[in-house]
Amino acid sequence: MINVALLSRWHVHADDYANQARQNENVSIKVIWDENTERxxxxxxxxxVPFTSHLETVLGDSEIDAVIxxxxTNLHKEIILxxxxxxxxxxxxxxxxxxxxxxxxxxxxxKENDLQLMVSLPRLTEDYYLYAQEIVDQGLLGKLTTIRCRLAHNGAVxxxxxxxxxxxxxxxxxxxxGGGALIDLGAHPIYLTNRLAGPATAVTARLQNTEGHEVDDNAVAIVEYESGALGILETGFVSGGSPFQFELYGTEGTLLIEDNQTRLKSKKLSxxxxxxxxxxxxxxxxxxxxVRAILDSELTTISETDAIGLTLINEASKISHEQGRRVTITEIMNKIQQTH
Structure with a gap:
């Protein structure tokens, strides 16, 4: 049995993960901590379950095996370390x-402490993504030239x-x-496109603020990849009725996914x-x-590369918007090396 502590209900998905923990026969929720005591x-x-206002007390409890x-987001690094x-x-x-x-x-x-870290990137486990990956791997689109992925809702209207x-x-x-629509909802188009297109080389982004908040509520990022493909990533909190769209274009064909509708055209098939x-x-x-990784050391399908690649595009997008220019991945990586 894995005894877990829930660390904060700040994010809108906190209840979802609590429910998943309760439904998993190998997990038991033992305690809650939140930076907002009342919540x-x-x-x-x-x-x-008990509530504890001191994070160190929770983490120092030998009976707690894991945390959710x-x-x-600005507390992630401190809490996770x-x-x-x-x-x-x-x-x-x-x-x-x-x-x-x-x-x-x-x-x-x-890695130093031999732990399992999972960042929740759920759309990498979905049937439509797995189908897209199969189609790309089989070469049915030829050389992948463009991926357009849009995920938006009306949450800020x-x-x-x-x-x-x-x-x-x-x-x-x-x-x-740390941002608005792009860093949150836009995460899904970012990590899906990264996975299919490979390593990125440059980003140009526009983070629009239409409702007067501190953060963007409508955003687009154009990502250039080593493979030669372009990623066009769209997201927002100000779109009513916008469907999820995942479009892959290549020299030999096209794959279109819109909500639950999927269709393929390939010169190699028809x-x-x-x-x-x-x-x-x-x-x-x-x-x-x-959970399986903790119990049985099973390999996960979501990796460190996926998690870091997501942050990389967000970091580059922020710089691109603030400085009004195209940002290369090389300059970000060089800056990291200079601080080591």
Whole structure:
């Protein structure tokens, strides 16, 4: 049995991970900590477990094997490094940290202490992504030239007198979040496109603020990849009825995924659009993969490369927007080397 501590209910997905923990027969929630005492006490009462206001007390408890981190993103590095010091396995909401340098520091600590760290990148386990990966691997699109991925909702559109819409107010706190739509919802287009296109070489981004908040609520990033492919990544909190769109274009064909509709056109198969009879079986969720890795040392399908690559595109996008220019990945990596 893996005894876990829930560290903060700040993120909107905190309840989801608590539910996954409760549904997993190998996991037991033992204690809750939250930087907001009132919120933490309320959550502990709902779940019927103790609340502790001191993080060190939780991490220093030898009965706690692992932690689920849903704290503000600006606290991730501090909390995760502390958890690693106390030899606790770590499951965390994306993004892992604001900079590649901080991510690398976290992974060093995790490896030193022989721990399992999982960053929740759930769309890498979904059937449509696995189908896209199969199609690319089989060469049915030829040379991959463009990936367009869009994921947006209306969470920041004012609703019933609430200026921030249905999203919590703190999702617009620049200090806590490090950004807005791109760093949060845009994470999914980023890590999906990274996985299929490979290592990135440069980023040009525009992080728009349409509703007057501290952070972006509408964003686009153009990512150049070593493979020669272009990634066009779109996200936002101000789009009503926007479908999830995942489009792959290559020299020999096109794969279009829109919500639950998938169709393929490949010169190697047919001149007509093909709708697959079935999609691959989804992989286990990031949470369940993490549990199996702790118990049985099973390899996970979500990797350090995925997590760091996500932060890399976000870091480059922020610089690109603030300085109004194209940012190369080389300059970010050189800056890291200079600080070592």
């Amino acid at each position: 933490g006490e309320r959550w502990a009462k709902e779940l019927g 981190v849903d704290a503000p 502390s958890a690693a010091k106390y030899k606790k396995h770590i499951f965390t909401e994306k993004v892992l940290a604001f900079t590649v340098k901080d991510c690398e520091e976290i992974y060093e600590a995790v 004012p609703l019933d007198g609430k200026a921030t819409g249905w999203l919590p107010d703190h999702f617009f706190n620049k200090e806590e979040c 001149e007509n659009w093909i709708v697959p009879d079935s999609l691959p079986e989804p992989h286990p969720s990031p949470f369940n993969q993490w």
